[in-house]
Amino acid sequence: MNQTEDLNEVHLTVKEAAGYIEESPGVVRNWLRELKTHIPVKQGKNGYNYFDQPALERLMLIRRLNREQGYSLKQIEYYLATGEEKITPEPVHGAAENIRGDLAVIMERLDLQEQFNQALVTKLDEQQHYIKESLNRRDQLLLESLKASQEARKAEVKKKRFFSWIGTR
Incomplete structure (x- = not known):
C-alpha cells in the first residue's frame, strides 16, 4: 500500500498493518493481546481485527515507545491508560x-x-x-x-x- 493513500478509507489486516509499521504480524498480535483496550481496531463480521488510520497511528506510537524509548508493554499500558503521562524510570x-x-x-x-x-x-x-x-x-x-x-x-x-x-x- 502506498503510504500517501487516504488511510481513513482503508481497513488493513494484521499482516498488512504490521507491514505498514515495519513490525512482524506476531508482534502486532502480541500488542493487541496486551494492549487491546488502547488500540482502536474495527472487528469485521468474520471476527478479524482491521486497522484504520487511528489504529495505525496508535500502533506507530506503541512501536516508538517500545523500540525507540525502551518502554515495556506494562509501561506502555500505563502511559496509554493515564492519558499519555510520561514515565520516568x-x-x-x-x-x-x-x-x-x-x-x-x-x-x-x-x-x-x-x-x-x-x-x-x-x-x-x-x-x-x-x-x-x-x-x-x-x-x-x-x-x-x-x-x-x-x-x-x-x-x-x-x-x-x-x-x-x-x-x-
Whole structure:
C-alpha cells in the first residue's frame, strides 16, 4: 500500500498493518493481546481485527515507545491508560552493589566447591591405587598358593609312582 493513500478509507489486516509499521504480524498480535483496550481496531463480521488510520497511528506510537524509548508493554499500558503521562524510570539504588555482593558470594562458593572437588578426586585416586595394590597382592598370593598346590600335587604323583614302581619289583 502506498503510504500517501487516504488511510481513513482503508481497513488493513494484521499482516498488512504490521507491514505498514515495519513490525512482524506476531508482534502486532502480541500488542493487541496486551494492549487491546488502547488500540482502536474495527472487528469485521468474520471476527478479524482491521486497522484504520487511528489504529495505525496508535500502533506507530506503541512501536516508538517500545523500540525507540525502551518502554515495556506494562509501561506502555500505563502511559496509554493515564492519558499519555510520561514515565520516568525510578532510579535503582544499590542494585549494582547487591549484584556485586551476590556475585562475590557465588564466586567464593564456587572456589570452595572447586577445592572440595579436587580433594574428592585426590581421595578417589588414593582409593583406586589402594584397590589396585590390594588386588595385585591378592593375585600374587593366589598365584603362590596355586604354585604350591601344583608342586604338592606333583610331589604326591611322584611318590605314588615311586611306590607303585617299588611295589612291582
